[in-house]
Amino acid sequence: xxxxxxxxxxxxxxxxxxxxxxxxxxxxxxxxxxxxxxxxxxxxxxxxxxxxxxxxxxxxxxxxxxxxxxxxxxxxxxxxxxxxxxxxxxxxxxxxxxxxxxxxxxxxxxxxxxxxxxxxxxxxxxxxxxxxxxxxxxxxxxxxxxxxxxxxxxxxxxxxxxxxxxxxxxxxxxxxxxxxxxxxxxxxxxxxxxxxxxxxxxxxxxxxxxxxxxxxxxxxxxxxxxxxxxxxxxxxxxxxxxxxxxxxxxxxxxxxxxxxxxxxxxxxxxxxxxxxxxxxxxxxxxxxxxx
Amino acid sequence: xxxxxxxxxxxxxxxxxxxxxxxxxxxxxxxxxxxxxxxxxxxxxxxxxxxxxxxxxxxxxxxxxxxxxxxxxxxxxxxxxxxxxxxxxxxxxxxxxxxxxxxxxxxxxxxxxxxxxxxxxxxxxxxxxxxxxxxxxxxxxxxxxxxxxxxxxxxxxxxxxxxxxxxxxxxxxxxxxxxxxxxxxxxxxxxxxxxxxxxxxxxxxxxxxxxxxxxxxxxxxxxxxxxxxxxxxxxxxxxxxxxxxxxxxxxxxxxxxxxxxxxxxxxxxxxxxxxxxxxxxxxxxxxxxxx
Numbered sequence: 001x002x003x004x005x006x007x008x009x010x011x012x013x014x015x016x017x018x019x020x021x022x023x024x025x026x027x028x029x030x031x032x033x034x035x036x037x038x039x040x041x042x043x044x045x046x047x048x049x050x051x052x053x054x055x056x057x058x059x060x061x062x063x064x065x066x067x068x069x070x071x072x073x074x075x076x077x078x079x080x081x082x083x084x085x086x087x088x089x090x091x092x093x094x095x096x097x098x099x100x101x102x103x104x105x106x107x108x109x110x111x112x113x114x115x116x117x118x119x120x121x122x123x124x125x126x127x128x129x130x131x132x133x134x135x136x137x138x139x140x141x142x143x144x145x146x147x148x149x150x151x152x153x154x155x156x157x158x159x160x161x162x163x164x165x166x167x168x169x170x171x172x173x174x175x176x177x178x179x180x181x182x183x184x185x186x187x188x189x190x191x192x193x194x195x196x197x198x199x200x201x202x203x204x205x206x207x208x209x210x211x212x213x214x215x216x217x218x219x220x221x222x223x224x225x226x227x228x229x230x231x232x233x234x235x236x237x238x239x240x241x242x243x244x245x246x247x248x249x250x251x252x253x254x255x256x257x258x259x260x261x262x263x264x265x266x267x268x269x270x271x272x273x274x275x276x277x278x279x280x281x282x283x284x285x286x287x288x289x290x291x
Numbered sequence: 292x293x294x295x296x297x298x299x300x301x302x303x304x305x306x307x308x309x310x311x312x313x314x315x316x317x318x319x320x321x322x323x324x325x326x327x328x329x330x331x332x333x334x335x336x337x338x339x340x341x342x343x344x345x346x347x348x349x350x351x352x353x354x355x356x357x358x359x360x361x362x363x364x365x366x367x368x369x370x371x372x373x374x375x376x377x378x379x380x381x382x383x384x385x386x387x388x389x390x391x392x393x394x395x396x397x398x399x400x401x402x403x404x405x406x407x408x409x410x411x412x413x414x415x416x417x418x419x420x421x422x423x424x425x426x427x428x429x430x431x432x433x434x435x436x437x438x439x440x441x442x443x444x445x446x447x448x449x450x451x452x453x454x455x456x457x458x459x460x461x462x463x464x465x466x467x468x469x470x471x472x473x474x475x476x477x478x479x480x481x482x483x484x485x486x487x488x489x490x491x492x493x494x495x496x497x498x499x500x501x502x503x504x505x506x507x508x509x510x511x512x513x514x515x516x517x518x519x520x521x522x523x524x525x526x527x528x529x530x531x532x533x534x535x536x537x538x539x540x541x542x543x544x545x546x547x548x549x550x551x552x553x554x555x556x557x558x559x560x561x562x563x564x565x566x567x568x569x570x571x572x573x574x575x576x577x578x579x580x581x582x
Contacts (some may be wrong), residue, residue, distance in 0.1 A: 194341035206481065
């Protein structure tokens, strides 16, 4: 097995994903000043999670103020999207030619879309909380921190040769899917998440699996009554059960981003353990041809 | 391999799930008359999908009119749920003692929750479209129809010993998860669904899987540009690719329910092929003890 504390393990990272992870906080486009409210935020492709998170404080569409369209790259356009926002100033973020704000595709772009939105809507305090949480995570997750003190390295070893199932509290909208995404794009790994009403799912979908298929690693986020019950049911039904304690952060949004960032680091280490390139430039190039 | 056209294959259905499937249309509680609007609909546990579908024409919470709470059984209660709806008449559906409308737990209860909601809010025309679509599906999916003319039986054979991945157009909210649920609870099978921004996911999560793990069966719903691209990418990355043409039905809601019903029949046949009980009474009993 490859050693995450040995330098040669990192040679497979030809595109420098470690640097992008390390320098994530503060990266991405910065708005010149706040845009006029009310706000609408709609997200396609890579922009989907930032848009979902923004539903806490913005509508999907607005007919006055500012309509943000997080184009997100490779998803297929939706007809009528712009018509729905007529009357508002339209600000498109993405990487196609016509955009107002350029934002290049990346497995980590969720942070950059969200950062722009928070700054553009006068919520720099929210962003500061997120950034603080991410920097705290980074301090303990970066490659220089040895396995014995590095939760992301440790988690990567636990997920190796297993299929992770992310069990995420409802108060983190979209986080489970965001984790699925980052584990795929950086870690080149398949993972899944149970549907709502997960308890019945655990009892039925996993029962038959007992003697077949890949071993499943249940990754439980948060710490509430629901997690306790899930844990009790899952214990005898999965190969291993991993609890991820809540990040030290103020507010749900900062906690969600910190969780996501931790799994992004984990995905990075997982790619290294599999000996595959953690970057996904080639995959994106493929997509550019197909769409 | 078991024969879905042979009577002895059906002996494993001790609880008569085939009858529940056959008699689904028109089943469940019927409201005495319409309730006063405006409407709020919130759903927990098994009630989640009906509540999600209702977002098309109802808010989540209302302070006047009628607040429907689809309790859905085994999910864990949410504090503050009822406080949020103060001012409205509260109508609880579910199986606990205090409910206004009794609705027993079942893998098929999504239909019954939705049926009640549509009748209670004066949308019997919508329900008629759904019922018509379901009856049309039933005519070709029931056990008496032989394999050569029965798409659900055929699909069940295709999914056998494979892990289905449901790729569902965005216009069907919650359908992918509803399919995951029904395949688990009736078919005792694990399935998954890609996160939003699925194209990058296909290219990265499935690449590494090529030589390991369970064979994946991609099940593609709908027929649009997005499906064409997904198909092109998936062709070389999954074990088999199955296209499910849109049901003959009027409107997105009826189409969504028809798709779901078709997969419920498929899950039933899949359980028979695995030789396991398609009912999940035992699983639910388990849950009753744990929660």
